[in-house]
Amino acid sequence: MSLPESGRVYIAAQIERIRRFSARKKIVFPEGGDSRILEGAGRLAAEGLVEPVLIGKPAAGAPAGLTFIDPADSPLTQKYARLYSERRRAKGITQLEAAEMAARPLWFAALMVNAGDADGTVGSAVYTTADTVRADLQCIDMRPGFRRLSSVHIMAVQDRRYGHDGLLAFSDAAIQVEPSSVELAEMAIATAHTARAVLDTEPHVALLSFSTKGSAKHPLVDKVTQALRYIRERAPELHVDGELQADAALAPAVGQSKAPGSTVAGRANVLVFPDLNSANIGYKLVERLGNGALLAVLFQGLAKPANIVSRGCSAEDVYTTAIITAVQAEGVRAGAT
Ligand SMILES: CC(C)(COP(=O)(O)OP(=O)(O)OC[C@H]1O[C@@H](n2cnc3c(N)ncnc32)[C@H](O)[C@@H]1OP(=O)(O)O)[C@@H](O)C(=O)NCCC(=O)NCCS
Known part of the structure; x- marks a missing residue:
């Protein structure tokens, strides 16, 4: 590739x-x-x-x-x-x-x-x-204030309109199998720090789901919205939003129509997946079907x-x-x- x-x-x-x-x-x-x-x-x-x-x-x-x-x-x-x-x-x-x-x-x-x-x-x-x-x-x-090790996949995609000039941080496709909402929140904050350091850009963090802003009701969606509440308490300065579907997170037109007013929808450069299944499947689809490339797997926490x-x-x-x-x-x- x-x-x-x-x-x-x-x-x-x-x-x-x-x-x-x-x-x-x-x-x-x-x-x-x-x-x-x-x-x-x-x-x-x-x-x-x-x-x-x-x-x-x-x-x-x-x-x-x-x-x-x-x-x-x-x-x-x-x-x-x-x-x-x-x-x-x-x-x-x-x-x-x-x-x-x-x-x-x-x-x-x-x-x-x-x-x-x-x-x-x-x-x-x-x-x-x-x-x-x-x-x-x-x-x-451990980094002070962090309790769990998680990972981030630094991905490069063909279309440089996505993420930060075609670069995105995906978490966690390697370590935490079924993170709780507290663990998801910590993972999102850690990934934002990593993106700031290695992508040299202001992170815009999307908490991914099969639902966007209440479009579906399910305990799996509640886990993500709970994580968002924790993040807003712990890192109020962070550009973060959820729950968002991947298209609402990445595509400006979809983001605007499904999550109007969001500072993240349509311009996410950090994607936090709800579990190891979705993250691992997601990055491999980007590689195979989207001709994207994995640049590196970094640990954080x-x-x-x-x-x-x-x-x-x-x-x-x-x-x-x-x-x-x-x-x-x-x-x-x-x-x-
Ligand atoms: C750590 C890991 C690698 C498994 O190791 P393990 O020895 O079976 O882990 P255990 O669950 O028994 O935990 C051992 C210790 O590590 C700690 N630990 C496990 N995962 C941790 C994490 N992500 N962050 C911090 N501590 C962790 C546990 O709390 C436990 O601590 P204790 O000894 O003080 O009680 C686990 O994260 C894992 O298996 N993840 C999935 C990895 C995988 O299969 N990836 C494939 C896709 S690429």
């Missing part, structure tokens, strides 16, 4: 953006032995975009500019074992268990990010999403960037995800996310 122009323009702009940072971001890759990681990280190093740190033994014939750390003989492992054992004290973990966990690549990378020894991590090219999420939840602090690629990823996906992770890390540093 070729990348829509919106995606190419966006990535080129992010490359320019990270070149202007005062220092290159250090991005840690737990799966340092994977050929796609080696290729993607090699390109990032060659272009001077980020400082890649790969977990694992130095690979023979690896591209130049990569730092390898092998937890089996790194002095950092002891430090991270200590940090891990402090974090997990309430779970009754022994020193030996902590040392064993800290040496695992996913845990080592997450602890490295939480300790501030790296600015972000990109994993899950080899390990499963569930294992990666577990490592992140155990090792990285954590205090530091920890993101994933899929196990079917390419070196290009690794490259793009790391660039967006560096942008997200700058947002964390500047307190913008």
Whole structure:
């Protein structure tokens, strides 16, 4: 699938953006032995975009500019074992268990990010999403005020009239299966922060449903309108509206006729889906039927960037995800996310 122009323009702009940072971001890759990681990280190093740190033994014939750390003989492992054992004290973990966990690549990378020894991590090219999420939840602090990790898919579509110049944030197509209205509200606020940081635009958040502004009555619709009430209490400054059908959220004419007066209808750039079913199906339809492209999957709700690629990823996906992770890390540093 070729990348829509919106995606190419966006990535080129992010490359320019990270070149202007005062220092290159250090991005840690737990799966340092994977050929796609080696290729993607090699390109990032060659272009001077980020400082890649790969977990694992130095690979023979690896591209130049990569730092390898092998937890089996790194002095950092002891430090991270200590940090891990402090974090997990309430779970009754022994020193030996902590040392064993800290040496695992996913845990080592997450602890490295939480300790501030790296600015972000990109994993899950080899390990499963569930294992990666577990490592992140155990090792990285939650962002203050947030209780749940959720994910956002950054999508590029062909028609640049949609979203922010053809870019949209979809949540949550990977983690939370059946969010409650409180969880939906938190997810929407987190996605707005992420969109502000990585899309560099004012978020307009649509809470999606099969109903628009009371056109249908159902407990599933009530869940969304309840989420809207929570968001308005917690983040009154946010442009958010719901419940909205996808066409009312995206198309100005439909938005105007179905939700007149809404500041979001017809101009949404953040789509919050009511559950994992609809979000996951939705982004794949955009990819397949709409020739859209997934640029990156980012986690949110954590205090530091920890993101994933899929196990079917390419070196290009690794490259793009790391660039967006560096942008997200700058947002964390500047307190913008
Ligand atoms: C975390 C996850 C990956 C599963 O892990 P799990 O170990 O089975 O999770 P559990 O439900 O047993 O919870 C384990 C702990 O993590 C916490 N947790 C689980 N999900 C969490 C989230 N999204 N945010 C914060 N904490 C979470 C639980 O509260 C629990 O905490 P505790 O140990 O203090 O009680 C879960 O989010 C998941 O399975 N999501 C679906 C992912 C998926 O299948 N995606 C495929 C589509 S791409």
